[in-house]
Amino acid sequence: MRKIGLLGGTFDPPHFGHLLIAEQALEACQLDEVWFMPTKIPPHKKGSNLCSDEDRIEMVKKAINDHPFFKLSLIEFERNGPSYTIETMKELTAMYKENDFYFIIGGDMIEYLPKWKEIDELLNLVTFVGVKRPGFISTSIYSDNLVLINVPQLEISSRDIRERLKQGRSIRYLLPDHVLAYIKERQLYG
Numbered sequence: 001m002r003k004i005g006l007l008g009g010t011f012d013p014p015h016f017g018h019l020l021i022a023e024q025a026l027e028a029c030q031l032d033e034v035w036f037m038p039t040k041i042p043p044h045k046k047g048s049n050l051c052s053d054e055d056r057i058e059m060v061k062k063a064i065n066d067h068p069f070f071k072l073s074l075i076e077f078e079r080n081g082p083s084y085t086i087e088t089m090k091e092l093t094a095m096y097k098e099n100d101f102y103f104i105i106g107g108d109m110i111e112y113l114p115k116w117k118e119i120d121e122l123l124n125l126v127t128f129v130g131v132k133r134p135g136f137i138s139t140s141i142y143s144d145n146l147v148l149i150n151v152p153q154l155e156i157s158s159r160d161i162r163e164r165l166k167q168g169r170s171i172r173y174l175l176p177d178h179v180l181a182y183i184k185e186r187q188l189y190g
C-alpha cells in the first residue's frame, strides 16, 4: 500500500505554514507523497470572496513545484457545490484502491471535525493527521483515527497575508518567492 497525505485547503494564497505541515506530516507518518488539494468551494467559508480558481491553482503549483513528493490534485474542481471531504474521499478511495489516505489538518480544525459532513463514514475512509497548535485543543473523540503530530509553530495565515497586502505591507518570508512574484504580477489582493 502507498501512504498518501492529503492537504485540503483554500490556499488563498498558499504559504509556508501549509508547506511546513505537509513536510512534517510526510516525515512523521512516513508518507510516500502529499497531494495538495485546493477546494473549489470551501464548505465552511461560504460566501467569501476568493481569488479565481485559476489563480489559486497556479499559486499552489508554484508553491510545491520544487518538492519531489508534493503533488497537486484538482479532484474537487470536477464537482459542483461545496467541496465536502466525504465526497472527495469516496471518489479517491474508489479510484486508488492501492493507497491509504491521511488527511492533514491544522490544530484549529480538530475541534470542528464533529461538524464535518458524514464524519463517521469519513473516518472509515481516511486517517486524520492533526497538527498540534498552542491555544487549540489537541484531544479528540476520534483518537482511533487521528494521529497528532508536533510541528514548529508558524503563526502565518492566508487571512493575515491578504490583510497585509491590502495595507501595502510586506509579505516577504511568509510564502515562497515564486508565489509572491505571481501575486505582484497579477496584482492580487491589493
Ligand SMILES: Nc1ncnc2c1ncn2[C@@H]1O[C@H](COP(=O)(O)OP(=O)(O)OP(=O)(O)O)[C@@H](O)[C@H]1O
Pocket: 008, 009, 010, 011, 012, 017, 018, 021, 104, 105, 106, 107, 108, 109, 131, 133, 154, 155, 156, 157, 158, 159, 160
Ligand atoms: N500556520 C499554520 N499552521 C498549521 N496549520 C495551518 C497553518 N495555516 C494553515 N493551516 C492548515 O492548513 C489547512 C488549509 O488552510 P487554509 O488554506 O484554509 O489556510 P489558512 O491560512 O487557514 O486560511 P485563512 O486565513 O484564509 O482561514 C487547514 O487545515 C489549516 O488548519
Ligand SMILES: O=C(O)c1ccc[n+]([C@@H]2O[C@H](COP(=O)([O-])O)[C@@H](O)[C@H]2O)c1
Pocket: 007, 008, 009, 010, 011, 037, 039, 042, 043, 044, 045, 083, 084, 085, 086, 115, 116, 117
Ligand atoms: O467536509 C466537510 O464537512 C469539511 C468542513 C470543513 C473543512 N473541510 C475541508 O478541510 C480542508 C481545509 O479547509 P479550509 O476551509 O480551512 O481551507 C478543505 O479540504 C476542506 O474541504 C471539510
